[in-house]
Amino acid sequence: MLRLPKFQVAAPDSVAEAVALLEQHGEDALVIAGGTDLVPNMKHELFTPELVVSLANIRKLRGIKQAEEGGLTIGAMSTLSDVAASEQVRDGAPALAQAASLVAGPQLRQMGTLGGNVMLDTRCQWYNQTYFWRDALGFCLKKDGTLCHVVAGGNKCVAAASNDTAPALMTLAATLVFEGTGGQREIPIHELFLADGIYNKKVRGEILTAVRIPALAPGHRGAYGKLRERGSIDFPLFGVAARLDVAADETVAYASLAAVALQARPVLLKRSAESLLGLRPGTRDFERGVDEAAELAYRQCRPLDNVPGDSDWRHEMVPVYVRRTLLAALEGSGPVHHV
Amino acid sequence: MAARDNHGTDAPWKEGFQVVGRAHPKIDGLAKATGQAIYTDDIQLPGMLHVKMLRSPHPHARIIEIDVHQALELEGVHAVLTGADLPKKYGVIPWTPDENALATEKVRFTGDEVCAIAAIDEDTANAALKLLEVKYEQLHAFLDPFDALERSEPQIHDEIRGKEVRGNVSKNVKLEFGDVEAGLEAADAVVDDNYFFHGTTHTAIEPHCAVAQYSPHGVLTVWSSTQITHYVQRALAHVLEIPEAKIRVIQPCLGGAFGGKSDPFALEFVVAKLAMITGRPVKCLWTREEVFYAHRGRHPMHLHYRTGARKDGRLTAVDAKILIDGGSYSSFGLITTYYSGQLLTGPYDFPAYRFDSTRVFTNKPPCGPKRGHGSVQPRFAFEVQLDQIAEKLGIDPIELRRKNFQGEHTETVNGQRITSNGFLRCLDEVERASSWKERRVKLPRGRGLGVAGSMYISGTNYAVYPNAMPQAGVQLQLDRSGLVTVFTGGNDIGQGSNSVARIIVAEELGLDPEDVRVVAADTDLCPVDLGAYSSRVTFMVGNALIDACRKVRKQIVQAVAEDWGVPTARVWMGLGEVFDLEDRERTLSTREAFHLTEERFDTLGATGSYNTPELGGDYRGGTIGASPAYSFTAHVVEVDVDEETGRITVENCWIAHDCGRALNPMLVAGQMEGSAYMGIAEALLESHDVNRFGLHAGPSLLDYRIPTSVDTPELHALIVESLDPEGPYGAKEAGEGPLHPSVPAISNAVFDACGIRLKQLPFTPGAVLTALRAKTGEPAPVRA
Ligand SMILES: Cc1cc2nc3c(=O)[nH]c(=O)nc-3n(C[C@H](O)[C@H](O)[C@H](O)COP(=O)(O)OP(=O)(O)OC[C@H]3O[C@@H](n4cnc5c(N)ncnc54)[C@H](O)[C@@H]3O)c2cc1C
């Protein structure tokens, strides 16, 4: 078995203590939630923190609540299996429940948290490997090296955002509540991510305490589609969340599409989603709109050889999954998954 | 063949079988399920040191210098080994010793072992690894077998056992039987095509592990997760240059092997040497990544076949040319090269056959035996080619296979003796169970059925080191408590051979199976058996057990008969009791019978053995692939092809397998399902490959994709029993044969579903889409 490097663990029971520890130790400290991403990464010596600050004892980070002003507040430490199984989430954020249900496999969802999923490190076939392997390769830009093996001559890391819940949360216009030593702040999820595979988030050293999902429009429809090789365990080769708000007049009043496993950040497929606005499901125009959305997504999404697998096939699957996920959202079915 | 080797197919007692033929749980099932089973890594000895290995970061390089000083100085480090400490070359096949426990002059693949460090714990050993300094001179790395074939410089191996290696050719075998050209001339249809089988590996869930202890009297004990204890003992003696009698090898409970634990491995030599140097017990447990480097998995093969057939479907000739990518060492490669041709000559009869197989060295993890060793790849190519012939001639694929059935008690074109052969019944079974006739043409587009057949050996009469001693030996001890203990060198690797031993002994001596215990795979305690490979254990150890049981049975029956004053024919033993057949009131417990017998004959026990008859064709290599009995299999696979995503889903796999007699149908069905699972996985998901840097593409269970339970189709095991005249009660093998047809059957089903022929493995969705486009002439999408 691979060994973990040595480290200290602190398990404070308040967020205030946790953020104080993070500030005190700076770069030498990391947060651990379920550990399903951090622990393997530490075994691969991608991270070698001296102090690991566990959030396990902070009660208030758990739980899924209906917010007073409508919508949901999901504690960052809620497990993915809880999120996937929650009636409130299935009703109030169907795409999120579906995405959570397809993360990794059942054991990992039992440990892995929603907060950890939002804050997941980017992934790359040249990076998520053991120290020996990376050393034999000569390392890469993201960690310990100077070259990128995905984009020849590239000087920017394009490791892939691979968190399934991120696109779902983006279509739901979720906001994230962070707490640091300076207090709390709330930012929209699409503002969190940066196009830098080395660290793809704007926030550092703060703790994500909750995810807020606004109340849904009455005609909200949402679904998640995930492309992967096996029916369980595997990270996405492509993931897409779809949202359609069907107004009282039965036309699409709002549409949103977001995709993951392409580049360093999850991407909103704005133009693609716009092609559905004002269309009435069940009509030829809507069918054409779906085809157009799929085609525009195909043009916007360019899978790279960052994650393992055949990137040409992944590219070909973009319109297929966009189309299927839109239709699943409309029907109230989903997730779109091959098993 | 001696009388002791042949026991017929009947039950030992008149009333029929009491134990055999019924479902019995595995002897170690509960221990495994409850966590009590002791695996090698569970062994903790006082003062034990832990070993970590430094591996080559280059695919091909010369070692210029190794500096171990800093590592040795680290506190907690007890010893550092380099190749110079273990200079003797070894190899599982005595003709091709080309491995060193640790590299001596060169490294031949990324991951090749270079140094080993023993320290007080794993972390200290790991820390010390980073202090080792090795200077390399990098050499051209051969990652492509065609490159290795064409280019002879730099050679990966210069000489093996004093013989110069030709370029990078590891082995070439050319054999021809009958007149192939004339056969092809006479054919009405000839199919000429190329196929490719990619590399795959075993992925046993237990990683390799070894523990060694060296006693003050110079006795070396090695516990190892091996599937061949006897060869490990021999290899240790050879490399360490100590007598075999000073070495004890024990295989604890094993977490799967599938052929991947057949070779002697670096870790066994290293822990032994380090135990001898330090005087402390030493353990080495490989990481999953290291297991991928140890590999010995399925050889990638580039296969070219030409097959001719007459209008009526009868085959006239088969011509094969195969390039085998061997990876960096020989391993079992000599045999692989023979097997790639020798094992194709059933269940079909063809009058002329030629094969020309070449194995080359490349700078990749060494290939070796994986379930269905050497024959899964050619079987794939040939069974797809048979389907192409059926298509060309307009014959139903099952019918075509029936027409060419070789029959029972016959000889193959390459001189192998075929005894029992239930292949026709296998075809009948899968045809019936899949509703082939009713459904095949009527399935909607995207759904299809495909068939394939195969044959495999039940052990071989080629022992890797030539000798005339028995291939399997067993010993029985009958205790006054009524317990019978079996001592067998056979390795239970999860396939259930100890459970088979138990039921055979229970059957022969009329015992409750619970009163039979099995001590296996301990070279100090057990007579030699050649180990768990080529599906030989049930057949050979089974026969040896019957041999031993009959010796003691004779004594027991005689003692009881004398005591009762009745003829021996009236004594009957079954399920723990001994009866007088003519006076049912008269009974004894088996325990009491043992007492009577011990009084009459002294301490009870017996040995038993098995050896194969003289087999094989009368030509060089003719004994390789010669088996005392062959198993036969047919599969029908039902697939669903999503023509938009290219994804193939196997909906059903019907597996009909002729295993001779099913001694324990539950275990046979388990082997059949497990085999089909593995074959389907190789076809659709798994790929053991190195990338452009010569690095393993993803040495982890995340990136090397074996199917999960949700990826596993419905598997229907249909047992066919042909009763082999020489197998124990007629049994043959069930562990490897049932893998073969799954791969070609999928390709053939995809053809039925949507008209494309998949000839290159693995059948990825991308490849399916490409083939679909090629068929319709639609251009590939351009990346805008
Ligand atoms: C075999 C395998 C398969 C997987 N497959 C998938 C998959 O298909 N899809 C997918 O999305 N993920 C997958 N994962 C990754 C992982 O299991 C999930 O993303 C999970 O949600 C991570 O949550 P966690 O609580 O375990 O995070 P951790 O490992 O504890 O943390 C992950 C990262 O987030 C940071 N972090 C965690 N919580 C907080 C917080 N509250 N505030 C600030 N920072 C925080 C940590 O410092 C760390 O950098 C897989 C993992 C494995 C091992």
Ligand code: SF4
């Ligand atoms: S994209 Fe991959 S190879 Fe390139 S720098 Fe990032 S992690 Fe390294």
